[in-house]
Amino acid sequence: MSKILITSGPTRQYIDPVRFLSNASSGRMGAALAAAALEFGHEVTIVSGPVDISYPAEAQVVPVVTTEEMLRESMRLFSQCDGVIGVAAPCDYRPREVAKHKIAKNGEKLTLYFEETPDVLATLGASKTSRQWVVGFALETDDARLKALRKMIVKNCDMLVLNGPSAIDARDNEVEIFLKSGDSAGVFHGTKIELGREIFSLIQKHIIC
């Protein structure tokens, strides 16, 4: 039995008290992976951004809003876990300043300055010990396979799952799974429930053993 951390869902970076930058990640793939890991008898903790889906009742869920919160909670919990599956889609940019009041329309153009948020998966990858493992997800819209492999190396992952933008907020998905050797384990298509089982079986076979 392993203790597995899953990051899931989007995060939000507010530009004022009302408006935020985010993405449509639903948390469904995270829920499916959690269900699969629980079926294999593992213990699961999920750090999740704001989602409307329900996670398996047997999983411990730690809710967060921003990327910074997701990083902080994930780092805290990862030290007690054997591995992490980073399926969350953390918001990559935050405004350099957050307006204290709701920005009022005045007929003028609005220029906003953003900086990159810390990379949750890369930070977990950099911190992992020799007995820990990291599985990453990448969502790319161009040069997808090349960028996915590069992410696996840069973020120190033991497996990387590549999906396209059609995956977001959808029930079905198609993914390609890369092993640590750089070899593709194949392209898989199905519901997120089916893919959760497929991906976790590969984690079990190639990483947890």
Next chain:
Amino acid sequence: MSKILITSGPTRQYIDPVRFLSNASSGRMGAALAAAALEFGHEVTIVSGPVDISYPAEAQVVPVVTTEEMLRESMRLFSQCDGVIGVAAPCDYRPREVAKHKIAKNGEKLTLYFEETPDVLATLGASKTSRQWVVGFALETDDARLKALRKMIVKNCDMLVLNGPSAIDARDNEVEIFLKSGDSAGVFHGTKIELGREIFSLIQKHIIC
């Protein structure tokens, strides 16, 4: 029996194929107002941005994503309706350019240029005939009552409901309702279901009669 249009939920303005600017509007207040209007025997059509809640089955729902789509569908439907309740929180800003590919992190700062989206409520207010009515919602974080009254005048509304940022994505809410005369009809507190009934009763009493 009146034909009533309700705009509800947030809209999204994408900056690239994955990321968007939005807000946490849940559509709950729209659903509560729809339920109240249906209870009074009216016919209800809802133009809704992306939400996870369920609207009453008796209402016709037209789903949209962007503010431009919400405006187009609302204008099309409003011409066949007696009145509109604009409870949606349309995203007020859109990027001047939408990146074709996912913007890649490169360690640099990101500057984004936004312009205002068309104002859905103001456009509906400007188009209304003498036999039509418009009820608006305003969410303000500072100088709230003054800004709310100004919005009622500028957007040609027959009633305006003011709420604070704590209303967003919450089950409970506190609102102040302004009549066309500029008089306050009072401050009301309760669940969104209760407030939906309260607000719609005032619309029925003061506007539909």
